[in-house]
Amino acid sequence: MTDHRHGSEPGHGDSAGAAGHAHPTVKTYTGIALLLFAITALEVWFSVAPFLQPPDRRPLMIFLLLAAATIKFAIVVGWFMHLKFDAPVYRRLFVAPLVVTILAEGVVVWLTQIHLRA
Amino acid sequence: MSATPLTAHPAHAPPAAAPSGIWDWITTVDHKKIGLMYGVTAYGFFLLGGIEALVIRAQLVKPQSELVSAQFFNALFTMHATTMVFLAVMPLSAAFFNYIVPLQIGARDVAFPRLNAFSYWLFLLGGLLINLSFLLGFPPDGGWFAYASLSERMYSHSPAMDYWVVGLLVLGTASLAAGVNFIVTILNMRAPGMTMMRMPVFVWMTLVVQFLVVLSFPIITVGLIELLLDRTVGTNFFLPLHGGDPLLWQHLFWLFGHPEVYILILPAMGMVSEVLPTFSRKPLFGAPFVVFSGILIGFLGFGVWSHHMFTAGLGPVADAAFSATTMLIGVPTGVKIFNWIATMWGGRLRFTTAMLFSVGFIALFTIGGLSGIMHASPPIDLHQQDSYFVVAHIHYVLFGGAIMGLFSGIYYWFPKVTGRLLDEGLGKVHFTLQFVALNIAFFPMHFLGVDGMPRRVFTYDEADGWHLWNLVSTVGAWMIPIGLLVFMYNVWWSARRGPRAGDDPWDGASLEWAISSPPPVHNFDAIPNVPSDRPLWDQKYGDATLGLDRRDPHIHLPPNSYRPLIAAAGVTTVFGAFLIRGHDIYRHLLDAPGSTIQSIPFSSLFLATVATGVIVLLYGLYTWFFEPVE
Amino acid sequence: MTTMTETSPATAAARAMLPEHGTSLGVPNLKLAFWTFLGSECFFFGTLVATYLSYRGKSLTGPYPADVFNFAVTSISSFVLLMSSYLMVLALAAVQRGDRGKTLAWLFGTALFGLIFLGFQAFEFTEFYAKGLTLQKNLFGTTFFVMTGFHGAHVAVGVLWLLSLFVVAWVKGIPREKALNVEVAGLYWHFVDIVWIVIFTVVYLIPDPSKGA
Numbered sequence: 015m016t017d018h019r020h021g022s023e024p025g026h027g028d029s030a031g032a033a034g035h036a037h038p039t040v041k042t043y044t045g046i047a048l049l050l051f052a053i054t055a056l057e058v059w060f061s062v063a064p065f066l067q068p069p070d071r072r073p074l075m076i077f078l079l080l081a082a083a084t085i086k087f088a089i090v091v092g093w094f095m096h097l098k099f100d101a102p103v104y105r106r107l108f109v110a111p112l113v114v115t116i117l118a119e120g121v122v123v124w125l126t127q128i129h130l131r132a
Numbered sequence: 133m134s135a136t137p138l139t140a141h142p143a144h145a146p147p148a149a150a151p152s153g154i155w156d157w158i159t160t161v162d163h164k165k166i167g168l169m170y171g172v173t174a175y176g177f178f179l180l181g182g183i184e185a186l187v188i189r190a191q192l193v194k195p196q197s198e199l200v201s202a203q204f205f206n207a208l209f210t211m212h213a214t215t216m217v218f219l220a221v222m223p224l225s226a227a228f229f230n231y232i233v234p235l236q237i238g239a240r241d242v243a244f245p246r247l248n249a250f251s252y253w254l255f256l257l258g259g260l261l262i263n264l265s266f267l268l269g270f271p272p273d274g275g276w277f278a279y280a281s282l283s284e285r286m287y288s289h290s291p292a293m294d295y296w297v298v299g300l301l302v303l304g305t306a307s308l309a310a311g312v313n314f315i316v317t318i319l320n321m322r323a324p325g326m327t328m329m330r331m332p333v334f335v336w337m338t339l340v341v342q343f344l345v346v347l348s349f350p351i352i353t354v355g356l357i358e359l360l361l362d363r364t365v366g367t368n369f370f371l372p373l374h375g376g377d378p379l380l381w382q383h384l385f386w387l388f389g390h391p392e393v394y395i396l397i398l399p400a401m402g403m404v405s406e407v408l409p410t411f412s413r414k415p416l417f418g419a420p421f422v423v424f425s426g427i428l429i430g431f432l433g434f435g436v437w438s439h440h441m442f443t444a445g446l447g448p449v450a451d452a453a454f455s456a457t458t459m460l461i462g463v464p465t466g467v468k469i470f471n472w473i474a475t476m477w478g479g480r481l482r483f484t485t486a487m488l489f490s491v492g493f494i495a496l497f498t499i500g501g502l503s504g505i506m507h508a509s510p511p512i513d514l515h516q517q518d519s520y521f522v523v524a525h526i527h528y529v530l531f532g533g534a535i536m537g538l539f540s541g542i543y544y545w546f547p548k549v550t551g552r553l554l555d556e557g558l559g560k561v562h563f564t565l566q567f568v569a570l571n572i573a574f575f576p577m578h579f580l581g582v583d584g585m586p587r588r589v590f591t592y593d594e595a596d597g598w599h600l601w602n603l604v605s606t607v608g609a610w611m612i613p614i615g616l617l618v619f620m621y622n623v624w625w626s627a628r629r630g631p632r633a634g635d636d637p638w639d640g641a642s643l644e645w646a647i648s649s650p651p652p653v654h655n656f657d658a659i660p661n662v663p664s665d666r667p668l669w670d671q672k673y674g675d676a677t678l679g680l681d682r683r684d685p686h687i688h689l690p691p692n693s694y695r696p697l698i699a700a701a702g703v704t705t706v707f708g709a710f711l712i713r714g715h716d717i718y719r720h721l722l723d724a725p726g727s728t729i730q731s732i733p734f735s736s737l738f739l740a741t742v743a744t745g746v747i748v749l750l751y752g753l754y755t756w757f758f759e760p761v762e
Numbered sequence: 763m764t765t766m767t768e769t770s771p772a773t774a775a776a777r778a779m780l781p782e783h784g785t786s787l788g789v790p791n792l793k794l795a796f797w798t799f800l801g802s803e804c805f806f807f808g809t810l811v812a813t814y815l816s817y818r819g820k821s822l823t824g825p826y827p828a829d830v831f832n833f834a835v836t837s838i839s840s841f842v843l844l845m846s847s848y849l850m851v852l853a854l855a856a857v858q859r860g861d862r863g864k865t866l867a868w869l870f871g872t873a874l875f876g877l878i879f880l881g882f883q884a885f886e887f888t889e890f891y892a893k894g895l896t897l898q899k900n901l902f903g904t905t906f907f908v909m910t911g912f913h914g915a916h917v918a919v920g921v922l923w924l925l926s927l928f929v930v931a932w933v934k935g936i937p938r939e940k941a942l943n944v945e946v947a948g949l950y951w952h953f954v955d956i957v958w959i960v961i962f963t964v965v966y967l968i969p970d971p972s973k974g975a
């Protein structure tokens with residue numbers, strides 16, 4: 015899959031690349047990896063922590079787990095995949111579908127679970 | 133073209149070594165040739181789907197007809213819809229995307245020419261695979277929506293629905309690859325000066341369609357894989373016996389299926405938005421509104437799917453919500469209709485055949501839109517669901533809408549593609565016959581529907597009182613091929629004897645009319661500079677210049693390649709192996725009825741076919757990636 | 763791509779070599795295509811996860827999640843996949859610096875961690891199967907194996923891709939101008955990682971409502 019381009023002059027883009035942004039260094043990456051490790055450890059602890067086990071604490075546990083997963087997700091996408099530093103077009107191409115799929119598939123799950131309960 | 137010879141040849145290969153004849157078509161990566169191949173193949177499938185429709189109408193011409201069996205009737209309506217949606221309208225639109233979009237944005241090809249060839253070959257192979265079922269005696273018969281549990285092995289023993297699932301998986305892969313390709317082409321390959329808001333509306337609609345493809349096809353792909361696993365491996369996705377929920381299939385199918393209807397109609401809307409301004413000699417009225425309406429339709433298209441499921445009993449909250457979003461999505465569609473009408477208002481109209489088809493599109497699509505908006509109301513929908521009223525609606529939208537728009541595009545761009553004009557007299561005969569015939573065929577279906585005739589029944593009783601309108605409908609349906617014969621004769625004659633078109637026969641405003649007809653292999657001698665949203669009018673009637681009289685010193689075109697065909701064959705073989713599995717299971721079930729699917733061993737032929745497909749695919753991909761292109 | 767712009771000499775000739783040269787958005791076609799593809803993949807895995815969640819707690823017979831899950835093993839394998847993403851960014855940084863030795867090391871390391879993850883998955887699948895959970899046994903088996911199976915298949919494709927890059931880097935080296943080829947492989951790899959972040963939380967960590975043994 016090699017791209018084939020026409021031979022026009024550059025610089026007529028309506029949304030130029032994000033060259034010149036602060037760029038993560040190897041040291042940053044190491045810090046991020048440690049952070050990801052810490053959050054994963056925290057997640058595992060949430061799932062076994064005694065104070066979260068009673069049934070009435072379930073919603074809190076689920077909230078904490080989802081929050082941790084969202085943070086990990088955002089960190090990998092933002093830093094490891096450079097989305098935070100890259101051209102805005104990539105962000106639009108990825109985040110818009112992500113939001114639409116969460117909304118639409120969320121409704122599917124909701125409707126299916128309700129239907130089966132009835 | 134110019135007097136100075138151009139060096140438009142593949143690098144690493146002298147021009148003399150360029151492939152010729154059939155091998156050139158097999159290995160081509162030229163978007164124009166691929167577009168033509170899409171168009172011809174899709175037209176063939178369009179005729180096949182049309183023949184299926186004619187047999188359906190012949191069976192329904194009188195009560196208690198025994199022309200075809202009930203079983204074969206099921207296959208006919210399943211394959212008619214499947215063929216028209218996936219093998220006719222979508223690839224006919226793809227023919228225009230391929231041929232016209234690079235020309236309209238001032239590019240020399242699409243972003244990934246070989247991926248483009250890969251998409252075409254997958255489409256062809258998928259279409260052949262799904263129709264192979266007729267030759268082997270197992271045409272799919274579970275409806276184009278394949279509702280579970282009817283489509284499950286328990287109720288459809290034979291391999292028929294396996295062909296449907298496997299064929300659609302191959303076709304879906306083709307559409308996904310093409311979708312990515314065209315999104316990148318449109319976003320990133322525009323000529324200098326062509327900002328997003330200067331793009332022709334057809335290009336905009338193409339972009340929206342490709343986003344819909346890229347985002348909705350993964351949903352049906354997963355649904356199809358789950359159904360295929362149920363049928364061939366014995367999983368429980370949609371089997372109530374094990375707690376599975378057939379409604380989940382409906383959700384997945386329509387979460388894809390509703391965006392799909394916009395995938396079918398938006399390209400035609402784009403074409404009409406090119407034709408109407410040209411023949412009204414006015415810019416498209418409120419072009420930004422048409423564009424933003426298209427984008428809005430794209431987003432809202434993912435939030436309305438359950439209007440296909442009002443009768444499934446989702447409860448008042450879901451019904452009310454989906455009713456509201458469905459009524460909402462009618463608004464941008466209505467906006468477009470008013471824009472088209474306002475474009476014609478006060479224009480200097482020229483009623484060429486292309487224009488007639490576009491005007492016909494507006495009228496017929498409006499009728500289909502009006503019956504469609506009725507279905508947004510659950511109480512009305514409960515009455516109309518599964519009746520011929522819905523059949524009338526879908527045919528006004530897809531035949532009166534999409535097909536009329538596509539014919540408008542054919543008459544409009546034929547001179548650019550062939551260098552010759554289609555005969556206008558024959559064209560008007562074709563238009564008149566088609567317009568009259570389709571109204572005779574489809575309008576009575578409204579009456580049949582409100583009178584309670586259900587869709588997909590293979591016959592009815594005299595006492596039902598549906599004979600008259602069925603007879604009328606059948607007469608109209610059988611008139612449609614007469615118009616098509618006129619059209620085909622016109623194409624056959626005009627392509628060789630038609631009057632020379634010249635570069636710009638219609639006084640067009642967009643870039644494709646600035647180059648020769650047919651276009652040179654490299655499209656543009658120089659990449660144009662685009663001053664506005666109607667660049668060619670600006671050059672002809674203003675003081676703008678596109679800079680096309682220059683000549684780029686070096687034009688690089690990618691060399692031909694047969695790797696895409698090999699990779700496509702690999703993908704098709706992997707999916708096709710599941711047909712062998714389907715046949716194996718069917719044979720087993722005939723011998724030992726009631727045996728579970730998981731108790732049937734995988735045959736060595738199945739496993740060998742999968743392995744072969746994987747090896748061919750990997751060979752195709754690796755040689756593709758390491759093929760020299762610079 | 764940003765790094766390349768910064769480190770390359772800002773001559774016109776060098777800039778004309780860049781893959782984003784002459785494009786409308788000033789970004790390379792390949793990378794644009796890849797992010798589009800990843801948007802599409804969101805819907806692919808979104809639908810698989812939605813299927814799993816739609817049937818969560820709806821299995822008519824066991825084994826239920828609580829009967830088969832081994833949190834220690836899955837936590838370790840999740841950690842391995844997470845760390846492979848770290849190795850992947852190091853590999854890309856090495857390519858962009860033109861550091862061939864580190865490129866080879868980190869590419870191989872990423873692929874190796876991917877293989878270890880697949881090994882854990884094979885072990886887990888065998889364990890579950892031994893405990894009576896099959897594809898056909900109940901809804902949990904059906905949805906679990908198909909969802910994680912497709913994720914595993916994505917990891918396997920990624921491993922093949924990374925090993926191919928490793929061989930290319932070994933045989934003829936990957937010059938800095940070709941760093942994009944490693945970058946898109948990295949995007950794919952990280953995407954597979956974030957899908958697992960979701961699956962690990964939603965499937966393994968959030969307790970399933972069905973009754974275990």
Ligand SMILES: [Cu+2]
Binds near residue numbers: 389393436437439440
């Ligand atoms: Cu719909």
